[in-house]
């Protein structure tokens with residue numbers, strides 16, 4: 076028996092039933108009653124507790140005062156940075172840069188750990204196709220292949236090993252299907268086939284678990300008509316038996332108790348029983364396990380084995396983190412870690428790479444710093460707080476560089492006039508006259524617009540996808556001046572821009588970029604950075620098109636008109652993003668156009684930077700399986716590569732795609748690779764591609 080198993084089983088053999096149940100109990104507040112429970116070994120983990128000194132005190136209660144001295148797990152929602160706030164995850168995903176994304180997670184873990192946190196409730200890996208859903212901001216967009224790559228990068232970043240132990244435990248969430256809530260209404264029902272689940276929603280979770288994630292969080296929604304947190308089929312059969320996940324499952328907030336409100340548990344006692352049977356190991360904050368599990372075991376003594384299994388998984392995480400060796404944190408450490416200049420530098424780097432250039436008519440961008448007047452107009456002109464985005468942990472708005480500050484600090488010859496003109500959401504107060512006054516004095520207008528940060532994130536869902544408040548009227552009035560106009564749009568989701576495209580000369584999507592927002596936007600506007608971001612979520616023309624995503628399945632009538640009053644063509648497709656340079660693709664060449672299902676598909680593509688600027692291009696590789704035993708996506712991402720090219724430079728890129736990428740779940744939900752003819756697509760987004768066919772045989 077290995078050392079860990081021996082240590083843990085020996086500990087479990089000493090534990091009373093109360094102490095075992097205690098490990099399965101987590102609270103999100105600390106008061107005298109909770110401290111008393113900690114002293115008695117009846118609380119295994121906490122969340123929402125702050126500060127290294129305070130957390131060390133709580134660890135001492137558990138370690139020095141309880142009978143067995145089992146340390147606490149201390150969890151926190153560190154979604155895109157702890158104090159150094161990075162772009163929201165959806166923005167970071169548009170960088171398609173796994174190295175930078177992993178580094179953001181590493182830095183977040185470093186800062187959080189220095190303040191006593193040893194468990195991070197991230198990455199959020201829910202596939203999301205519905206921009207009405209506020210939590211689309213927290214994930215990596217609509218594609219499961221890219222989502223899996225990003226999930227892997229974030230888990231590795233959070234769980235970076237230092238002094239033989241992972242910095243913190245990661246927690247891929249929200250297992251599973253949460254992004255498919257009906258109507259984009261958070262917490263709503265989810266209804267999908269097992270085939271859909273395994274094709275689109277499970278891959279990022281599987282990738283996160285295969286990357287070594289120590290924990291995972293069950294979601295609020297139901298699936299196959301059973302609330303996830305008490306769902307034996309999805310937790311035991313799929314997560315533990317099929318995906319072979321060995322880590323602990325923590326409920327999302329009070330979702331064990333919420334099985335009562337789903338009307339599937341009669342009462343708290345039944346909720347406790349069903350959570351245990353489903354293998355939800357930790358009950359976050361509801362107290363249901365704390366109050367009822369002992370009676371459950373008294374009534375069903377045979378279930379103590381399930382308690383032991385849950386406790387084993389919990390103690391295993393504590394063991395893997397080294398908490399039994401040392402549960403304490405150096406209380407001075409955070410002074411050298413928090414807001415380290417190198418961390419801010421990284422925040423700037425990834426922010427620049429997360430920006431997506433959507434329109435650039437007659438190459439109005441990049442601008443040049445010269446003797447000119449710029450009118451910076453709109454609610455984001457000098458805003459700091461809203462660049463933090465949702466779930467900004469310990470982020471401080473005073474640490475954020477506004478657009479106005481960045482422009483006025485960095486520009487030497489350009490004069491900047493600034494006017495907010497309107498609020499984000501106010502439908503009454505707009506100062507059009509002031510906006511027009513500064514615009515008339517300018518050579519170029521930069522509109523700084525968008526959603527406030529509280530328009531996205533948990534349960535911040537929308538029925539409209541327009542720019543809130545008076546912002547679209549502001550665009551209308553400014554456009555009547557016929558000045559060169561650039562729209563910067565910050566948001567936590569795709570928006571349907573109506574006919575804004577026709578009224579401005581450039582559209583730069585800035586998402587919520589974190590601390591270095593202003594400097595990143597300045598760098599892109601003035602060409603210090605050639606934008607390279609590519610959308611990881613489809614932008615619809617209208618809310619009525621939702622859900623709209625690139626990897627939809629074929630139908631029997633794909634060529635029929637979709638709506639009387641519209642179509643199913645997006646405003647901007649998955650993978651779309653412009654550069655200040657033009658890139659051309661040529662010579663797509665297969666090494667072999669006929670492979671067996673055990674062979675790697677190899678091919679090359681030439682990519683040329685037609686200039687005029689050096690830059691990075693995200694080369695995307697998709698495929699279509701022409702015929703199969705089940706309906707399949709019309710196109711699927713299966714590889715990508717970021718390549719840096721000088722003007723006029725051509726690089727030949729070599730790709731190898733594992734044949735498993737071409738597999739599918741058949742009507743029995745078994746993963747298979749079916750022989751047949753496939754088309755390979757390579758290009759700058761999911762629409763503008765070169766293609767060639769290949770065959771896979773047995």
Ligand code: GLC
Nearest residue numbers: 122152196248249327328533
């Ligand atoms: C919230 C969120 C979840 C978060 C948890 C703890 O309701 O759904 O993402 O980790 O509760 O704050």
